[in-house]
Amino acid sequence: MLKMIFCVRKKKGLSDEEFFDYWLKSHGPLVASQTISLNIKRYVQSHAVDGEFGHEVSAARGMKISGFDGIAEIWWDSRKELDLALQTENGQAASAILAEDEARFIDMERSTIFFTEEHCVFQAP
Known part of the structure; x- marks a missing residue:
């Protein structure tokens, strides 16, 4: 499986409540x-909680990047399935619709996207 991870920072001027409410409910x-x-x-969607604690843990590990407000994860069966969707008129239109909406509440310049394949190291019974 292919997974996209979108590390999100909210637009300036939005409260946490406004940001999380829009992201989840609109x-x-x-999507x-x-x-x-x-x-x-x-x-x-994974919404950040207790941001101060996250900053403390990051600082204790020598990390200098400030935290994200949350992450979005999207899965496809394969890269080919994503590519096939993006080659269609409907897929391109859907992608444009989502990007336009994301620009309403996400600070794109301070957010990032990357793709992964999961490797489960262990799972509790």
Whole structure:
């Protein structure tokens, strides 16, 4: 499986409550409405909690990058499935719709995206 990880920082001027509410209640359903056009298998939002604690733990490890407000994870069966979706008119339109909406609440210059393949090291019974 291919997974996209979108490390998100909110736009300046938005409170945490406004940001998380919009992301979950408006953008989340918008992503869900585009799953067929984009061949998406799963979508998960992880909203940051206790940001100060995160900064303390990061600083203790020598990290200098400030934290993210959350991450979004999107899964596809394969890179080929994502590529096939993006080659269609519907997939391109869906991608544009999502990007336009993300620009409303995400600070794109301070956010980042990368792709992964998971390797489970262990799983508790």
